[in-house]
Amino acid sequence: MPGRSVLCGLLVLFAVSSLMAQEPEDPEILDEHADINSVREQQDVYRIHPLDLNATVYEELKMLRVLNDIQIQALLEHIRKNGKLLSLYELQSVPYFDEQVITALLPYVTVEETGIDPAAGSLLLIRYGRELENRHGFVISDPEKAYSGDPSEWLFKYRFKTMKGIEGGFVAEKDAGERIGPGNGGFDFYSGNLVYNPGKGILRKIIAGDYQLRIGQGLAVWNGYALSKRADVLNVIRREEELKPYSSANETRFFRGTVFTLNYKHLYMNFFYSNRDLDGKKRADSGFTYYTNGFHRTVNELQFKGQLNQQLAGSRVSYKSPDLLAGITSAIYTTAEDSGYRETMKLISADYFARYRNMILSAELAYSNRSFAFVQALSVIPDPAVQLSFVYRNYSPGYRSLFASGFAEKETTNEKGLYAGLSLILKPRLKLNLYADIYRFPVHTGYEADRGCDLFAELNLKLSKSTQMLFRGRSEWNDLLSFLPDAEKVQRFSYEIRYKLLYIELKTRAETMMTQDIQSGILFLQDMQIKMSRKLNGSFRYVLFESLQGRPFYTYENPLPYSHSFAVLSGSGVRTYALLKYKINGYIQCSARYALTWYKGMVNIGTGLDKIAGNKRSEINAQFILHF
Amino acid sequence: MLLCLRITYCLILLQISFAYSQALPEDARFTGMSGASVAVPAHTSPTSNPAGLISGKKVFSVNSGNKYGLKALNCHSVSLMVPFKRYTFGLVYQQYGFSLYKYRRGGFSAAYNLTPHFNTGIHVSGHHLLIGGKTNTVLTADAGVQYKIKKGVFGVHVSNPAQTSWDHTPEGTLPARFRAGYCHLFSAVFLLSIEAEKQLSESPGLKTGLEYFISKRLYTRCGFALPGAEASFGTGFVLGHLQADLAFEHHAVLGYSSSLSLAYAW
Numbered sequence: 070m071p072g073r074s075v076l077c078g079l080l081v082l083f084a085v086s087s088l089m090a091q092e093p094e095d096p097e098i099l100d101e102h103a104d105i106n107s108v109r110e111q112q113d114v115y116r117i118h119p120l121d122l123n124a125t126v127y128e129e130l131k132m133l134r135v136l137n138d139i140q141i142q143a144l145l146e147h148i149r150k151n152g153k154l155l156s157l158y159e160l161q162s163v164p165y166f167d168e169q170v171i172t173a174l175l176p177y178v179t180v181e182e183t184g185i186d187p188a189a190g191s192l193l194l195i196r197y198g199r200e201l202e203n204r205h206g207f208v209i210s211d212p213e214k215a216y217s218g219d220p221s222e223w224l225f226k227y228r229f230k231t232m233k234g235i236e237g238g239f240v241a242e243k244d245a246g247e248r249i250g251p252g253n254g255g256f257d258f259y260s261g262n263l264v265y266n267p268g269k270g271i272l273r274k275i276i277a278g279d280y281q282l283r284i285g286q287g288l289a290v291w292n293g294y295a296l297s298k299r300a301d302v303l304n305v306i307r308r309e310e311e312l313k314p315y316s317s318a319n320e321t322r323f324f325r326g327t328v329f330t331l332n333y334k335h336l337y338m339n340f341f342y343s344n345r346d347l348d349g350k351k352r353a354d355s356g357f358t359y360y361t362n363g364f365h366r367t368v369n370e371l372q373f374k375g376q377l378n379q380q381l382a383g384s385r386v387s388y389k390s391p392d393l394l395a396g397i398t399s400a401i402y403t404t405a406e407d408s409g410y411r412e413t414m415k416l417i418s419a420d421y422f423a424r425y426r427n428m429i430l431s432a433e434l435a436y437s438n439r440s441f442a443f444v445q446a447l448s449v450i451p452d453p454a455v456q457l458s459f460v461y462r463n464y465s466p467g468y469r470s471l472f473a474s475g476f477a478e479k480e481t482t483n484e485k486g487l488y489a490g491l492s493l494i495l496k497p498r499l500k501l502n503l504y505a506d507i508y509r510f511p512v513h514t515g516y517e518a519d520r521g522c523d524l525f526a527e528l529n530l531k532l533s534k535s536t537q538m539l540f541r542g543r544s545e546w547n548d549l550l551s552f553l554p555d556a557e558k559v560q561r562f563s564y565e566i567r568y569k570l571l572y573i574e575l576k577t578r579a580e581t582m583m584t585q586d587i588q589s590g591i592l593f594l595q596d597m598q599i600k601m602s603r604k605l606n607g608s609f610r611y612v613l614f615e616s617l618q619g620r621p622f623y624t625y626e627n628p629l630p631y632s633h634s635f636a637v638l639s640g641s642g643v644r645t646y647a648l649l650k651y652k653i654n655g656y657i658q659c660s661a662r663y664a665l666t667w668y669k670g671m672v673n674i675g676t677g678l679d680k681i682a683g684n685k686r687s688e689i690n691a692q693f694i695l696h697f
Numbered sequence: 698m699l700l701c702l703r704i705t706y707c708l709i710l711l712q713i714s715f716a717y718s719q720a721l722p723e724d725a726r727f728t729g730m731s732g733a734s735v736a737v738p739a740h741t742s743p744t745s746n747p748a749g750l751i752s753g754k755k756v757f758s759v760n761s762g763n764k765y766g767l768k769a770l771n772c773h774s775v776s777l778m779v780p781f782k783r784y785t786f787g788l789v790y791q792q793y794g795f796s797l798y799k800y801r802r803g804g805f806s807a808a809y810n811l812t813p814h815f816n817t818g819i820h821v822s823g824h825h826l827l828i829g830g831k832t833n834t835v836l837t838a839d840a841g842v843q844y845k846i847k848k849g850v851f852g853v854h855v856s857n858p859a860q861t862s863w864d865h866t867p868e869g870t871l872p873a874r875f876r877a878g879y880c881h882l883f884s885a886v887f888l889l890s891i892e893a894e895k896q897l898s899e900s901p902g903l904k905t906g907l908e909y910f911i912s913k914r915l916y917t918r919c920g921f922a923l924p925g926a927e928a929s930f931g932t933g934f935v936l937g938h939l940q941a942d943l944a945f946e947h948h949a950v951l952g953y954s955s956s957l958s959l960a961y962a963w
Contacts, residue, residue, distance in 0.1 A: 451909045452883040459919075487928055489921060493889075507926045507949055520949060522926045 119179035123153040128310040135173045137303040138429045139450050140165045149391065154180040165450055167494065169531060189230050191697050194631060196224040198690040199245065206246060206366065206678030214678065216246035216366040223249070223256070224318055237263040237278075242318040246366030257365050260323070262314045273337070275329035279315035282324065282341060282472075283307070284385060284398050285420030288435035288442045288464075288481055291474040292322045298523065302490030302504045303458045305476060306431045306446045308394070308422055311385070312339065320363035321347070324381060339385040341400075346375035351406045359471075367678065379404045381472075383416070394422040402471070414438065416470055427451065433475075440467035442482070444475055458490040466512040478508045478521065485509055498531040518547030535569035546585075558585040559620065572600040582617055590617040592638070594624060608648040614638040629660045629692045642668040642684075658694045663687070724760045724774075725958035729931015729944030730906025731920025733890040736852030736880035738816075738843060741960055743776045743789035743806050746841035746854040746876070747818025750778060750785045750808040754962045762956035765948065769795050783810040787820075799827040814845045824871070826863065835861045837871060849881040852892070860897070872896040878904075886910035900924060918944065925949060931956075938963050 120129060122144070130141045143164045148154060157180055160171045199221045206216040222245050228238030239261035243249050247257040262278025281292035286307050292315075295307070312330060315323040324343035331338045348360040350373055357377060365374050383400025398418050405411035418435035432445040442464040450456050460476050466483040475481035476488070486508030493501040502525075509520035528540040546558035563580035576596035583589045593613045600606055608627075616622050621639035628634055628648065636644055646664035653659065664687065668674060671684040724742040727734040734745040739752040756778040764770040774791035787806035794800050802825070808818035820839040825832065841854035856874040863869035878892025891905045906920030906929070916933035931944030938961055946954040 449909075451887040451907075455883055455887060455889065457907075489919070489928070505921050505926075507928060509949070522949070524923075 115177040120177055122178050122180050123148060127308060131308055132310070133174070133177050134304075135177065136170065137301065137456070138306045138308070138448050139303070139427065139456065140170060142424050142429065145391070156180060165453065165456075168497070169500070189232050191229040191695075192227070193695040193697075194224070194226040194692065196222075196226075196629065196632070196690070196692045198222040198688060200681075201687045201689065202681045202683065202685065204246075204675070204678060205680040205682075209678070213368050216678065217368070217371070218243070218246050218248035218366065220245045225256075226316065226318075228316055234266040234268055235264065236266065236314065237261070238314070238316055240316060240318055242320075244364055244366070246364070258318065258320050258363065260315060260318075262316075264314045271331055271333060273330040273332040274312055275327070276312060276314050277327045279323045279325050280328050280341075281313045281315050281322070282328070283309040283311055283313070285396065285418055285433040285435075286431060286444050286446065286476065287474040288420075288433045288444060289398055289416045289418035289437070289470055290383075290400060290472045292324070292472065293317075295474040297476060298488065298504060298506055298525070302492055302502045302525075303448055303456050305458050305460050305488065305490065306422070306429055306448055308431070312341075321359075321361045326381075335388050335390050337385075337387045337389060337396075339387075341381070341383055341385075343379070343381040345379055347377045347379050347404075348373050348375065349377045351408065351410050356412065357404055357406070377404055377406055392424045396420055404471075414469060414471070435468070435470065435473075438467050438469040440465035440469070442468040442470075442473070442475065446476070454494040456492040458488075460486075460488040462486050462488075478506070478523070479510070483510050483512050485511060500529040502527040502529065521545065521547040537567055539563075539565040541565075559583070574598040580622065582620060582622070584617060584620075588617055590620065590622065591615050592622045592624075604652045606650045608646075608650075610644070610646050612636075612638065612644040614644065615641040628662050628664070629690055630658065630694060632692075636666075638666075640668050640671060642666060642671075656696045660690075660692045660694075662690045664690075724758065724960075725762070725931060725942035725944040725956040726908075726918065726933060727906070728762065728946055728954070728956040729918035729920065729929055729933075729942065730890060730908060731904045731922040731927055731929045731946065733878060733892050733904040733906035733920055733922075735841070735854045735876040735878040735890075735892045736843060736850045737888070737890050738845065738850050738880070741776075741778055741962070743778070743787045743804060743820070744774075744791075746843065746852050747787075747806045747808050747820040747839060748816040748841040748843040748852065748854075750787055750806060750818060751780075751810050751816050752778070752785065753780050755779050756960055756962045758958055758960035760956065760958040762954065764954045765951045766953060769793070769798060778806075784808065785818075794827070797829060801825045816843045817841070833863045835863060835871065837861050848883070849879055851877075851879050853877045872898055916942075925951075 115133065120133070127141055127145065130136055130144070136144070143166070147163045154160070157175065157178070160166050160174070203220060204216075206214070207220055209215045223243045225241040226238065228236070230236035239259065241256040242258040243256045249256060260279045262276055262280060264274070264276045266274045282290045283292065284290045287295055293313070312328055324341065325345035326341070326343035328339065328341035349357050352358055359377070360370070360373055365371050379402060381400060381402040383398065385396055385398040387394060387396030396419070398416070398420070400416045401413065402416075403411055403413045414437060416435065416437045418433055420431070420433035422431045423429070428447065428449040430447050433443070435442045444460065444462045446458070446460045448456070448458045462476055462484065464475065464477065464482050464484045468482045470481065473481035477484050478486060486506060488504065488506040490502070490504040495501055504525045506523040513519040522545070524544045526542045530538040532538065541563045543561045544558070560583045561580065563578060565576065565578040567574065567576040574597070576594070578592070578594040580592040580594070581589055591614070595611045597609045598606065610626070612624060614622050616639050621637050624636045624638065626634050626636055626646070628646070630650065638644060644664070644666045646662055648660065648662040650658065650660045666686045668684045674681040674684065674686055726740070727737070727742055727745060734740065734742060734749070736746070738749050740749045741752065741756045741758055743750070758776050760774045762772050764772070770793055772791060772793040774789060776787060776789040778785055778787040785808040789804045789806070790802070792799065792801040802822050804820055804822035806818060806820040808816060810816050818841050822837050822839075823834060824837065825834045837857040838859070839854065839856045841852065843850050843852045854876045857871050858873050860873050861871050863871070874894065874896050876892055876894045878890060880888055880890040882888050887907070887909050889905070889907045891903070894902045894904065902923055904920065904922040906918065908916060908918045911917055914935045918931040918933070920929045921927070922929075926949040927946055929944060929946040931942060933940060933942040940960045940962065942958045944956045948954070
């Protein structure tokens with residue numbers, strides 16, 4: 070019953086947060102298209118080369134994922150009014166900055182003017198991984214169905230950046246089961262780019278190669294990591310660096326071509342073009358089916374590789390000032406198949422981002438396929454102890470954009486909803502975060518829920534500098550006519566505690582998930598990080614889980630530097646891993662990890678070609694990083 | 698056939714009005730806060746917690762609202778509040794309906810400031826219902842308290858504890874309602890109110906609302922209530938002695954409600 074769910078919606082989780090850097094949210098709260106590798110990579114870069122606060126811009130601070138929009142604006146306003154920060158202690162005098170925020174920010178920032186670009190230099194990364202048990206696709210004898218390659222995964226990444234605004238890099242990647250060698254053109258996936266970013270003059274930036282665009286609030290064009298509902302209830306307004314060179318291994322969420330930016334005073338003009346091949350096929354009726362998992366392991370998967378060609382061309386005109394960003398974007402894209410069938414779509418959108426006193430407003434209106442999509446967001450701090458955010462969205466059923474990633478429960482079409490987030494600082498070390506999201510899907514089949522409600526609450530208690538507790542509760546239900554017997558409700562509660570003892574950091578979490586018919590799943594997690602010496606660090610995890618049918622647990626794992634993954638824990642069993650990181654010197658770092666998942670009472674794991682005989686799945690990963 | 702339809706319509710309205718009459722629309726200020734009013738001090742709404750009427754001002758107000766777009770649920774009310782020493786007395790008149798179905802209510806409130814931190818109040822209402830040519834009149838009573846702490850107020854309000862009935866049947870019983878909540882006054886320009894409500898025959902509900910002074914004369918309000926996932930927004934404007942408030946409420950299934958209030962304080 071909704072009343073009961075609301076009354077028991079807040080269970081306090083004791084989470085002792087260590088002095089570790091801020092971690093991303095639970096995966097259930099993250100956008101499913103999150104490309105978090107680029108976020109972690111950015112954070113790691115600034116950990117090694119801290120960001121100079123006196124020479125930074127809004128988009129760079131946003132990329133840190135530590136400050137919300139109001140805090141970023143307050144910091145920039147403070148520097149604009151009072152001059153450069155002389156010491157990091159001055160952050161205490163910036164409005165809306167408290168001890169918790171400053172502690173989270175410190176690892177990534179400095180105020181020392183070095184004259185050196187913090188990211189200048191080169192990075193070489195080599196990563197290897199494989200599962201020790203063979204999946205069915207590796208042992209099957211039928212060559213038409215078997216995986217064409219071996220079980221190893223490889224990733225090579227190189228990036229460089231010079232002091233003169235030139236940067237570039239490349240990525241080569243192969244998934245398990247994909248073939249490597251001259252017959253396949255080498256690796257399965259390649260990506261690269263060259264960037265010229267002088268920082269001044271009329272030509273502000275030019276990228277040739279693979280790049281990402283992040284425009285407005287994501288209704289028209291947005292590649293990569295996208296904010297959605299999360300425990301940080303205020304960070305719902307998007308404002309990112311609009312053009313970014315692409316350096317991830319995701320094989321779909323980028324453009325390939327060229328883009329450049331012209332600038333005159335407050336006026337900016339971007340022109341972009343992309344021409345790339347996609348995996349997919351034409352559907353029988355009309356339209357295309359896109360395959361976005363990036364796997365090319367079998368004959369069947371290989372036959373759809375690069376079968377579609379997509380071209381995109383567009384431009385954007387925007388006005389930027391300290392308190393206002395307004396822009397208009399237009400684009401046309403065509404997807405075509407070898408048979409000659411093609412579809413063309415036009416996009417146009419207008420967006421703005423404005424700050425007024427203690428409020429930030431942002432909105433975007435997009436038009437495509439003779440339909441509109443609209444989103445309006447507001448963040449406001451009416452009192453130093455209170456922060457509010459609202460997002461209203463209205464996406465017509467007919468609205469279509471292949472590149473959209475708007476704020477939504479499902480996708481940027483056929484959805485209306487209202488989100489409200491509230492953050493209260495009850496006491497200096499006690500923070501309460503809440504959000505409520507009610508939404509509906511105007512067009513639906515008779516078998517699907519046409520509306521839903523999502524409630525979230527988190528109590529964050531910092532007992533001391535090394536001890537933090539988190540209590541989280543989340544209640545979701547579809548079809549608000551809750552008296553109907555098939556209304557689907559799921560409630561999740563979690564309790565987490567982290568604490569630091571000398572060189573050991575421990576994290577303990579208990580999590581439960583319940584449905585309306587009182588079935589429940591449970592998860593216990595224990596993490597330990599040990600600083601064994603100045604050069605050697607170890608991480609260990611043990612998870613005991615029992616999930617509901619069709620509702621797995623997702624646990625975020627930070628397996629190796631510059632990477633992330635989500636363990637999908639379905640059924641009943643144990644997952645454990647051990648990770649060692651060794652810094653040979655200031656430039657070279659090696660890491661190795663062994664992980665094991667054991668399922669209780671299962672004869673096989675997975676189905677089809679992914680099936681593993683037995684009830685155990687183990688994997689090893691190794692990584693080498695060179696900074697120079 | 699037409700008479701049959703009209704009677705059926707009246708019966709439907711009767712069902713709604715049983716809950717409606719006990720939870721008649723708040724004034725626009727509290728509608729904009731999803732009705733989270735039990736702990737809000739110094740208000741002028743005679744249908745909310747009577748203990749909160751202590752404001753030290755004479756107030757005359759009119760309110761007009763509509764629930765869920767139903768024409769028959771256009772509700773109008775008028776009220777007067779007068780302070781006297783440590784008391785505040787209030788009179789209210791409300792009505793909604795149409796020719797075959799008409800509901801009227803007249804009420805009297807009295808609030809008393811016991812101590813600087815403690816207020817108490819009672820409210821007595823006479824309800825009159827005309828349906829299909831037949832009339833019924835009943836009396837209900839409410840009581841409430843508010844207790845102030847440093848930066849907040851606790852409030853409790855009980856309505857119709859005796860469960861008065863129109864026709865001495867369970868179906869005709871006006872529900873008893875219990876509300877308890879807390880309002881935190883973060884500053885002179887921002888308050889946050891939260892309350893829990895329970896009617897005997899219904900599942901419990903939770904309401905939260907906030908009010909923010911954008912400037913000296915302009916308010917904005919919003920709120921959220923469960924069950925029903927009702928979201929509300931409101932705004933208010935003060936010009937000298939005159940205050941105007943407008944609010945909208947959206948129920949995820951039943952649709953939109955609106956409310957407009959005008960008050961003159963002196």
